Amino acid sequence: MRLQEVGRFVAANDYDATTRSMRDLAAEAGADPAAFTRLAKAIGYSGWDALRAALTEARRPSQTSPFSGRAKGRRHGPHADVALITDKLEAEAAGLPRISASSVANAAKTLHGAKRIWIAGFRSCRSVAELLNYELRLFRADEVQIVGGSGPDDLDLGAFRADEAVVVIGFTPYTGASVRVAEAAYRAGATLIAIADSVAAPMAEGADHVLLFEAASSPGFFPSLTGAIAIAQSLAAVTFSLGGATAKKRLQDTEARLTATSIYVSEKG
Template identity: 80%
Template structure:
């Protein structure tokens, strides 16, 4: 029995169709093929302005490829960029060692891998990104699903000395309401690793469209939420053994960002930190130590 052939990607369809397209549509098609990320994140009018084309030409291009319009082609391009990972966690359990000391060996191997991963984090990249945080009018932090804890930790530490300027995306309601509030002059931190949450990718794209400085804390340069980032801070997630990827590096990056941003804040940051500490003490937030 003949096996069905997998459907080709929309980009492959586009490139194959280019020679047969009219000259103007061919130019628009080449622009889309060379800027497929922008094609999935920017409006048709924005794309047309950059390409120097009529917005309607994008609709005609989509129809020439067999789509009902630009929105359908754009949706196909977006879907084609989505990674396919049916079993991202259970697939990591293959090849696990067995025996009387297997558990101890797993812990030792994991600790060794975590230490090696931390050593490969770029200190200079983190320091440069912290300068962008220091200069930002507002700081937004986006972390979802397993990355939510990292986002909340960074949010807490930054708010100790910049309480008025830091906000967790989706912290007070649906995250899509916050995405529309991103502005140029803001900094947006997005945290993620494979398999990437849809919300993290949407947050990164919203930051890119708004003109805010995008800081991606990611496991690879190919991460979809890292595309177009002004600062990419890499951590190792998959190198550590165990059924679940490691967040140790992401936590280390987050805490380093907070530490350097505080240092850059100088006397003002120290004053606000002391004010926060005094308020927490007055509210008896910590257990008093017995003398």
């Protein structure tokens, strides 16, 4: 009976099961950590690590149809579309509390201390990279750069240095470019921060900080970037806070330049 309870917990929390330690899961489930090992063996696996690997693989979409494979048959009825939107909003909201605030705070300390910050996001993750780049540049304009933002990616990969930080953003299916950036950061001795949907993400291997977000549980044909955006904005907010008076002065100078060039529409008149 106890193994059944643990099994139901794992089935209902498969994302946490693939991203959190067995001890953390046990505390959440109110169970002995050894129960997770016994569960794995009871259903034919050599141990918990093997079962977790199977869960990770089960969550991985097909490489040939990563998006269409997620699509479900359209609901029918007068409120079907509203129901889909409601389900999606609820799933997005449920994923945010799973983000580790302490992990994000620790990564922000790394960004604060880095001489230069490089940000890499490809395909749909480019939008998250652009957002983080924009917010950081408001108070660190000369110290933040998007990988490939001003030319071929490989020119930037060779410019990484040991006193710099490299942020790589990605979710399955992972792009080869994100892995190349992570490998270049590792070779250069730069601090690597991975914003990913799984600890098993190839661009998270060897990372100094892995910031996890939920991408797969939200209904719809495309994975969710809500968690990644929340992490990016949290990183920028904490990095600014750590910058103290210097960061505030830089932000004020940036605002003054934007005002002088009439970037924003005046609310008067």
